[in-house]
Amino acid sequence: MANHFVLLLSALSVLSALANGSIFTPAINAKKVSHVSHAVMQGTNPNDVKGLAALQSQFSLLQSWTGDPCLGLITWLWIQCTSDPTTPRVTSLDLGSYGLVGSLPDFSSMDALQTIDFSYNLLNGPVPDFLGTLPNLQELNLANNDFQGKLPASILKNNNLTIVVSGNTNLCASDNSCQTTNTNNKPNSTPQTPSYSSTSNNGSSSKLPAILGASISIFLVFWVIVGIVAILHHKRKSAAVAILGAGSINGTPQGAAMNAQMTDHKGEAVANEQVMMDQQGHENENRNAC
Known part of the structure; x- marks a missing residue:
């Protein structure tokens, strides 16, 4: 088999040389062919x-x-x-x-x-x-x-x-x-x-009632405070109105009208008394004349 391979390479070399126009055939010995054969197997x-x-x-x-x-x-x-x-x-x-x-x-x-x-x-x-x-x-x-x-x-x-x-x-x-x-x-x-997602959801669920309870408590306290403030404000307003009403009776035009009305009643009483005294005086004069 090796001999056939050597002959084949030799023939190819000769053909290559002839194709290139060379009249000299290359020198190929068994050692070189053996080296080429070994390289092909690598x-x-x-x-x-x-x-x-x-x-x-x-x-x-x-x-x-x-x-x-x-x-x-x-x-x-x-x-x-x-x-x-x-x-x-x-x-x-x-x-x-x-x-x-x-x-x-x-x-x-x-x-x-x-x-x-x-x-x-x-x-x-x-x-x-x-x-x-x-x-x-x-x-x-x-x-x-x-x-x-x-x-x-x-x-x-x-x-x-x-x-x-x-x-x-x-x-x-x-x-x-x-x-x-x-x-x-x-x-x-x-x-x-x-697992971390499950733990996170459970923690949020357990905290929800506490959050709702605190929110409701704060809401109720807020409205209680608002109610107390409203009541105090109403009482203060009522007291102020009462004070203003008393001042109006004594020193305002409404108070003056009431004073005038009382004065008129006193005048009428005095006039009536004067008429009665005049009548008694006429009666006494008539008696003396008799």
């Missing part, structure tokens, strides 16, 4: 290539990276590889804030991964179970996405794994920490109300 581990292909197929934003992931001329900025010059492995996926939208595909073949960062994207759906089974994974950052449901048991029970899932409002880290429930995964479940 490249990123096929398991990693398979997983990266799944990610590129799911997220079109990643398809602009081409060539060999670890040894190609174009550097793939979102991965890190080992320094193996022949068959390097991908050890890190750095896809935080890449604008990825959708669910995660299956890239479980990338079993050399040590760090995975999918934070600050728009990823949704359940967290894949295989993430907890990657043998070398140490850090998993899924923060600030829209993952739903519960974290797989393979992740929760992995004591060698550090995981960050904050910012996923529909994701339950455990049975005790579930605040909301994914209705797509569990149709019969009912979203749970956060």
Whole structure:
């Protein structure tokens, strides 16, 4: 097989030289051909290539990276590889804030991964179970996405794994920490109300009767005070009217008219008395004349 490959390369070299107008055939020995054959066999581990292909197929934003992931001329900025010059492995996926939208595909073949960062994207759906089974994974950052449901048991029970899932409002880290429930995964479940909201409502309800009682008491006291002030004002007004009435009788035109009327009555009495005295005087004169 190696001999056939050497002959094929030799033939191609000759044809290339003839096409370029050269009359000299290139000197190719077995050592050089063997070196070329070895270089062709170099490249990123096929398991990693398979997983990266799944990610590129799911997220079109990643398809602009081409060539060999670890040894190609174009550097793939979102991965890190080992320094193996022949068959390097991908050890890190750095896809935080890449604008990825959708669910995660299956890239479980990338079993050399040590760090995975999918934070600050728009990823949704359940967290894949295989993430907890990657043998070398140490850090998993899924923060600030829209993952739903519960974290797989393979992740929760992995004591060698550090995981960050904050910012996923529909994701339950455990049975005790579930605040909301994914209705797509569990149709019969009912979203749970956060405990702080329930406590706040109960506190407001318990304080309502006390607030109403205090308001009614203040209202009644206010109107009692208003009534007392009104009564005192009325009494003072009545006393003032009485005083003004007495003063009017003695010193006002009404009082003068009454005094005049009393004077007239006295005058009439005096006049009547004078008439009676005159009559007695006439009677006495008549008697003396007789």
